[in-house]
Amino acid sequence: MRMRDGNGNDNFIPKDRYISRAFAELETERLWPRVWQIACREEEVPAAGDFVEYTLADQSVLVVRDQSGQINAFHNACAHRGTALALGCGxxxxxxxxxxxxxxxxxxxxxxxxxxxxxxxxxxPADLRARPVRAECWGGFVFVNMDANAEPLLDFLDPLPTLLAPYRLEDMRFRSYRTTVLPANWKAVVDAFNEGYHVQGLHSQILPWTDDVSIEYEQFRTHSHYGRLPHARRRLQPSPRLGIADDDIDEAAILTGLVTGLGGAFLKEERELVDELVSAGLPRGELLGAYQARRLELLASRGFDVSGFETEQMTSADDVYWFPNVVGPIYPGSAILFRVRPNGVDPDSSIKDTWVLEWPRADAAPRQLERRFYADWTERDWGEITMQDYDNIGRVQRGMKSRGFDGLRCNPRQESNILHMHRVIDRYIYE
Ligand code: FES
Ligand SMILES: [Fe+2]
Structure with missing residues (x-):
């Protein structure tokens, strides 16, 4: 199941990696027990005794805060006859x-x-215990690793802690937590959020305010990201695929489309700000800069530390892929993370969590975290763009099983993050 087609093409991914039980079992044996993965947020275990059960394939780990404030993790199996010690969270x-x-x-x-x-x-034995799992925190996340010999978390994450420092993820709190089940391999779900190549195919409605062509991709040793790199700059222009002449570009319409289309990341006041600036009738080319400067002021006026940002980052996301199974856009002040796990050992099903995080306003009362679970993704309206993605993900998994299909032929630039993911998976499985 190594990557390469009959012609020696390195950008070919055999389909077995997505649909076969044999490969899912290799991942269960070699990848998941050896890799750092996000079990929960620190805010989910705020007090001594609080726990979260983290499940992955056929494994269950308990994350527990002890009386000293330390967060511990151990396998969720009684040392007597193996009974799971706790379920869910509490x-x-x-x-x-x-x-x-x-x-x-x-x-x-x-x-x-x-x-x-x-x-x-x-x-x-005097030291009888539930077998420990390593737990380390960064950015408000609790990471666990079942491998006692794994590299330290910060080495594994490098260079994300440096890249993401300005976003102060540790200061973010849940706005919402929703989980659903999707009929596809966990990697097919991750892939759907790890490239912008499909925007013109699946989400063409956003091309008038999304320059999909100038998205850049960058791979690190283990992780990767994409956006308007290196500083995730967003230019206020439609996709060049639409062939709109420069003089015909309507910046006001683009900015309005951007803040409404990505609703979750932009708050009500910011939409009002756009309305205000648009009606002020600024000269051509000044609208975006004015909005970015005002948005930075707005965040600062709420007491947030925005010292790490350049003004032009105010309308951009850095879409980060945290190997192996978390991906999503990070904005100044908010982040959307998709965490995808295999559903048991079934290669055709996965569990997807959608975490919306944000910097909480100093004057806002702490919110009670409510985790919502949808056994079927069609039970809820996830918004136009995500509905398009979810609807498509099942078609991908079904299509890959065709006797007429051998494997994925990836675009070496725009799908480079997907190719990189497979190479890193191979490091775990074959090295
Ligand atoms: S005490 Fe018997 S299984 Fe836990
Ligand atoms: Fe998509």
Whole structure:
């Protein structure tokens, strides 16, 4: 299942990597147990005893905050007969975990503290515990890794901590948390958000305000990103594919389309700001700069630290792919992250979380996190662009199974992040 077609083409990805159980099992054995992955946000375990169960394929890990404030993780299996110690999320009252089956007790770091009728057992190891999983935090995320010998988290993430420092992800909080199930391999779902090549095919309605052609792609050792790099600049111009003459470009219409089309990332006041600037009738070419400067002021006036941004980043996203399974746009002040996991060991199904994060306003009351689950993605309207993506993702998975299809022929520039993902997966599977 190495990448390359019969002609030695390196940009060919055999379809088995997406549809075969054998490859899914290789990932289950070699990738997932050895890679850092985002289990939850720190804000999900704010107090001692709070826990989140992180499930991945057929594995379950508990993330628990202990009395000292430390976040620990361990395999969710009782050292007696394997019962899962906790499900979902919640809080261990009284600072201890009790297995529901025979009542063994655990400290919040996974150490066994009491074995019922211990004297009847042959001597048990003194350090009996639920097996630890490494847990390290960055940017407000709790990462876990089942491999005790894995590289440190910051080495794995490099250079994302530097690249993303101005966005202060650690200051962001959930605006919403929604989960659904999609009928496709987890990688097919990630791929759908990791390139701009499909904009002209699937989302042509946004071409009037999206210059898809000048999107750039950059791969790091493990992760990658795309956007108007290096500073994620957005130029206020339609796609060159539309062939609109410079004199005919309507900047006001483009700016309005941008802030309404990407509604989630732009708040109501910012839409009002666009209305105000548009009606001020600025000379040609000045509208975007004026909006960017005002948006920066607006964020600063809310007490946010915007010192790390250049003005022209105010209308741009940096679309970051956090290997292996998180992707999404990060804006000044907000971020949308898609976390995609295999649904059990089924190569044709995945679980997708949509996390919308934002800098909370100082005067806003803390929001109660509500996690919503949709067993079928069609149960809800996810917005026009995402509905197009979701509808298409199932077609991709079905189409790949065709006897007339051997593998993916990727565009070496615009789909370079996808190719890179497969090469990094191979590092885990074959090295
Ligand atoms: S399985 Fe947990 S106490 Fe028996
Ligand atoms: Fe899309």
């Amino acid at each position: 809080s261990f009252k009284r600072g201890e975990i009790r297995c529901p089956y025979h009542g063994w007790r655990y400290a919040l770091d996974g150490r066994v503290t009491e074995v019922v009728d211990a004297h009847e057992f042959e001597p048990l």
